[in-house]
Amino acid sequence: MKFLVVDDSNIARKRLNSYLNELNYIVLGEAIDGLDAIDKFILLKPSIVTLDSEMPNLNGIDTAKRLLEINPNVKIMLITSIIDKKEIINAYRIGIKKVITKPFSMEKLKESIEEIKG
Template identity: 30%
Template sequence: MNVLVVDDSQMTRMIITKTLGSFGITGVAEAEDGQKALGLFEQKQFDLVFSDWNMPNMNGLELLGEIRKKNPTVPVIMITTEGSKARVEAAITLGVSDYLLKPFTPVALRDKVQKWVTTAKAV
């Protein structure tokens, strides 16, 4: 399974990647902003994307929009501090698959990762 983790925080990328590793997912691709993530997305087929919202160069919402133009079905999970109703609605309109608010507990992240790894494997 190919998973893309996008966050300008190295710490958050490490936490998500480590959690994916606990489900046997290795070789995770990481990007520190939306622009680099889009570059990776254009080069390789991904089965699952975890993305932050607030990032330099291209934010997570813009990345989501670009991803949906290229692949309407790949699960994209936003992991972000952006939790207002308006922001969540904007992400839903662009086709976000799921949402996890920062700060998150290790258990909440694990549950979210397990849900979407299982879903992606079933496709």
């Protein structure tokens, strides 16, 4: 599985990259916001995208919609600090495969990836 990690926080991107590397996954690249994510998604063609829900320029939900228009088969994991049932329901409704709440452990990330790999 090849990943694109999208988060406006450098610390969050580094932590997620570290977890993914320890789990022996390939991180093709990083993006700092939704617009950057779209450009890198087209260029890198990852199989899984991790998206922060709150980012400047384009939030996680709107970014996911655009990525799914480009490639309906991409698997998207939304990573959020906001626990809002409406947001979570909406995320699944538009095609996001998994929602993970911050903070999360490497084990939780591993379980979530296993769930959506299928």
